[in-house]
Amino acid sequence: MAKNGATHEVVNSITAKINYATKSYSLIERLKYLKMINKIPLLLLFLGLSCHSQTSQMESLLKSNEIVAQLHNDFNNDGTRDDLYIITTDDKKQIEDFTKRKLIIVFKNKNNKELSTYENDNIFPCRECSGKSDANIDHLKYENNLLSYTTSVAPLASDKYSVVDFKLQFSNNNFILYQYRESYFATESDDNASVLLDTSDLPKMKFNYYDWVANKSWLDYVNISSNNITKINDLAFKLENINPTVSINVLQKIIQKYPDRVVAYLNIANSYWNIGQKGKAIENYKIYLSLMKSQKKDLKKVPRYVLDRTK
Numbered sequence: 370m371a372k373n374g375a376t377h378e379v380v381n382s383i384t385a386k387i388n389y390a391t392k393s394y395s396l397i398e399r400l401k402y403l404k405m406i407n408k409i410p411l412l413l414l415f416l417g418l419s420c421h422s423q424t425s426q427m428e429s430l431l432k433s434n435e436i437v438a439q440l441h442n443d444f445n446n447d448g449t450r451d452d453l454y455i456i457t458t459d460d461k462k463q464i465e466d467f468t469k470r471k472l473i474i475v476f477k478n479k480n481n482k483e484l485s486t487y488e489n490d491n492i493f494p495c496r497e498c499s500g501k502s503d504a505n506i507d508h509l510k511y512e513n514n515l516l517s518y519t520t521s522v523a524p525l526a527s528d529k530y531s532v533v534d535f536k537l538q539f540s541n542n543n544f545i546l547y548q549y550r551e552s553y554f555a556t557e558s559d560d561n562a563s564v565l566l567d568t569s570d571l572p573k574m575k576f577n578y579y580d581w582v583a584n585k586s587w588l589d590y591v592n593i594s595s596n597n598i599t600k601i602n603d604l605a606f607k608l609e610n611i612n613p614t615v616s617i618n619v620l621q622k623i624i625q626k627y628p629d630r631v632v633a634y635l636n637i638a639n640s641y642w643n644i645g646q647k648g649k650a651i652e653n654y655k656i657y658l659s660l661m662k663s664q665k666k667d668l669k670k671v672p673r674y675v676l677d678r679t680k
Contacts, residue, residue: 468496491577514539528556562607613640631660
């Protein structure tokens with residue numbers, strides 16, 4: 370589109386010069402301008418071939434790779450239909466258990482011609498991610514510059530798994546995490562626990578799926594504050610029986626930020642007890658009891674099992 374615009378500017382510029390030359394230039398000078406005009410069709414042909422070449426490359430890429438999912442809609446509200454594809458590329462450079470999937474978005478103009486193309490290998494989960502069966506991409510949606518999808522993280526050797534909902538905002542040719550929800554499950558439990566985070570809880574940064582699920586977690590990025598401490602602590606409490614290891618990780622971060630938060634010590638002690646680390650559990654039960662006394666809390670609210678476990 371930019372190239373076509375430049376072509377129009379060249380044509381207009383030359384036309385203006387010829388009109389001016391008709392009035393004041395000699396015949397020889399006019400012929401020079403007319404000679405320049407003869408080159409314009411060649412320029413237009415070159416630009417047309419360039420656009421056709423880009424389209425052909427895209428068609429070839431789509432035909433030669435597995436298309437995992439696709440959408441066709443007006444993604445950026447400019448009144449024209451755009452195309453989105455998720456493909457699994459046959460890249461020999463990638464290790465066998467880490468086959469990434471490529472996101473391709475083709476933005477078009479009103480003539481249904483390719484205006485620009487966005488590509489990114491780090492938005493969606495890989496086909497097989499180092500022993501984690503997180504290959505699915507569900508509930509794919511892209512509207513009003515917001516891309517959303519659901520995936521799962523299920524380590525093959527564990528009975529624990531998570532369902533993750535991502536909502537990403539497209540801004541300045543990058544995707545920024547707009548909203549994040551992770552729901553935790555265990556095969557032996559009917560309960561589940563979930564956390565919902567948005568831009569008030571998380572830093573504004575370029576999104577990379579592998580920095581959120583494969584390599585790290587939301588806990589590495591969340592800014593725990595007085596505004597979200599309750600919902601994060603509630604999550605840790607619900608995780609005590611579903612996934613006590615995650616519960617401990619969450620509570621450790623809470624205690625690091627708020628070392629006088631009484632209930633956090635009770636929750637982390639319960640989680641340690643549930644995974645058989647009774648020494649650490651008793652240690653934290655005692656801190657909990659000490660803070661209850663020093664902060665003049667109602668000791669009648671101390672669970673009976675805490676007293677039994679600390680005898």
